[in-house]
Amino acid sequence: MPSGELQDTIAALATPPGRGGIGIVRVSGPATPQIAAAVLGRLPSPRLASFGAFVDARGERVDEGIAIFYPAPQSYTGEDVLELQGHGGPVVAQAVLGAVLDAGARLAEPGEYTRRAFLNGKLDLAQAEAVADLIDAASREAARSALRSLAGEFSAAIGGLVAGLTELRALTEAMLDFPEEEIDSLHRDDAQSRLARLRGALQDVLARSRQGSLLRAGVHVVLAGRPNVGKSSLLNRLAGEERAIVTPVPGTTRDALRESIQIEGVPMVVVDTAGLRESADEVERIGMARARNELERADVVLEVLDAGRMEPPAGPLPAAASRLIVINKIDLAAGAAAGRQGDTIRVSAKTGAGLDALRQALLEAAGWRTRGESVFLARERHLRALETARRHLEAAAAQGAQWEFFAEELRLAQEALGAISGRISADELLGEIFSRFCVGK
Ligand SMILES: Nc1nc2c(ncn2[C@@H]2O[C@H](COP(=O)(O)OP(=O)(O)OP(=O)(O)O)[C@@H](O)[C@H]2O)c(=O)[nH]1
Ligand SMILES: [Mg+2]
Numbered sequence: 183m184p185s186g187e188l189q190d191t192i193a194a195l196a197t198p199p200g201r202g203g204i205g206i207v208r209v210s211g212p213a214t215p216q217i218a219a220a221v222l223g224r225l226p227s228p229r230l231a232s233f234g235a236f237v238d239a240r241g242e243r244v245d246e247g248i249a250i251f252y253p254a255p256q257s258y259t260g261e262d263v264l265e266l267q268g269h270g271g272p273v274v275a276q277a278v279l280g281a282v283l284d285a286g287a288r289l290a291e292p293g294e295y296t297r298r299a300f301l302n303g304k305l306d307l308a309q310a311e312a313v314a315d316l317i318d319a320a321s322r323e324a325a326r327s328a329l330r331s332l333a334g335e336f337s338a339a340i341g342g343l344v345a346g347l348t349e350l351r352a353l354t355e356a357m358l359d360f361p362e363e364e365i366d367s368l369h370r371d372d373a374q375s376r377l378a379r380l381r382g383a384l385q386d387v388l389a390r391s392r393q394g395s396l397l398r399a400g401v402h403v404v405l406a407g408r409p410n411v412g413k414s415s416l417l418n419r420l421a422g423e424e425r426a427i428v429t430p431v432p433g434t435t436r437d438a439l440r441e442s443i444q445i446e447g448v449p450m451v452v453v454d455t456a457g458l459r460e461s462a463d464e465v466e467r468i469g470m471a472r473a474r475n476e477l478e479r480a481d482v483v484l485e486v487l488d489a490g491r492m493e494p495p496a497g498p499l500p501a502a503a504s505r506l507i508v509i510n511k512i513d514l515a516a517g518a519a520a521g522r523q524g525d526t527i528r529v530s531a532k533t534g535a536g537l538d539a540l541r542q543a544l545l546e547a548a549g550w551r552t553r554g555e556s557v558f559l560a561r562e563r564h565l566r567a568l569e570t571a572r573r574h575l576e577a578a579a580a581q582g583a584q585w586e587f588f589a590e591e592l593r594l595a596q597e598a599l600g601a602i603s604g605r606i607s608a609d610e611l612l613g614e615i616f617s618r619f620c621v622g623k
Pocket of ligand 1: 408409410411412413414415416427428429430431432433434435436455456457458510511512513514529530531532533
């Protein structure tokens with residue numbers, strides 16, 4: 183994008199395309215007052231909703247509705263913003279957008295409003311990302327976390343680490359001005375204990391971020407096992423509705439079937455697959471190949487066994503994913519109690535016994551540990567930066583009395599953390615982050 187990108191005035195439909203109660207066209211940029219004059223015949227009073235006609239370049243009325251003008255810098259983007267709230271029909275909303283474009287705006291790119299908000303200092307990078315995460319949130323828990331990041335909680339935690347690092351760097355730089363023998367042990371101990379505190383704090387942020395990344399990315403759970411052990415029945419139980427076909431005929435499921443569920447707010451995609459056995463049937467073989475494909479990408483594999491037979495699936499299961507053994511149909515096995523022992527859970531898809539234990543085991547296997555404290559809805563990018571910072575602090579701790587190296591590791595750690603909030607941000611990083619937004623945000 184050109185460096186003069188803020189010169190343009192951009193416009194887009196801010197509401198989803200299609201039929202709806204209201205369709206909002208949002209305009210942002212320096213030409214907003216002229217565009218208001220062209221489309222409304224006036225510039226509305228700041229932040230006051232006013233009703234009127236929206237007209238096109240020929241003066242023809244295309245819709246009528248509410249207009250709100252947000253003068254810079256008190257707007258989402260920090261620029262002059264005009265919102266035209268008309269009727270939510272695909273044709274009428276496009277006509278309003280067309281009138282705005284004819285009046286001098288250009289169509290916004292995906293995420294361009296939020297990008298401008300970032301460039302104008304309304305949000306830092308982590309907050310801007312939280313906007314997209316809030317829109318994409320797949321569970322209440324994820325939405326709550328995104329909202330906390332948007333409010334700046336995550337940025338504040340990072341800011342706290344950066345502030346601690348800045349202090350320690352200043353202290354170290356001061357020590358570097360003295361010859362080695364004049365640095366007293368008091369300073370030395372102080373630097374080391376500050377570093378230890380920072381490492382602890384970073385570890386805490388990292389742990390909370392790793393937890394939060396589960397909320398964002400979701401957990402990929404795959405049911406695998408011999409035909410007829412009850413995989414589809416378990417999927418239906420977990421989903422809470424009859425999604426997959428269940429019959430007593432072995433080899434019922436062919437295609438992989440996926441269902442989105444939530445356990446305590448953690449989004450999971452549960453995949454039901456074709457039973458794994460030796461088979462000559464071509465459709466079933468294709469189904470098993472798909473099952474193996476799913477297994478390769480699983481975070482958690484549920485290996486389902488029939489309590490009456492205890493026969494493992496044909497062929498190896500991937501070693502990488504965490505695995506739980508689910509022994510199903512315990513209602514048929516005399517004397518077997520539902521519940522969990524280590525990584526083995528005894529259940530009955532028919533009666534529902536043991537399903538709660540299975541849900542808890544799934545959460546644990548996915549790495550979810552609620553310690554009653556808020557988690558950060560971190561992205562892969564954040565985790566990588568935090569990891570990098572952690573490694574540099576570790577290296578600093580190993581430096582002993584070599585204060586130049588010590589100082590350099592601190593600087594590198596700070597640089598890694600700075601990238602999270604966007605203090606140090608390359609253009610391609612911005613492009614990569616904002617292009618994943620929807621148009622109109
Ligand atoms: N008694 C009892 N029957 C069950 C239980 N779970 C599943 N079944 C029965 O076992 C049969 C097979 O169940 P499915 O869920 O279709 O098994 P599947 O593993 O998906 O089988 P394929 O799709 O052929 O691989 C059906 O008749 C189910 O009603 C259980 O916990 N108890
Ligand atoms: Mg099935």
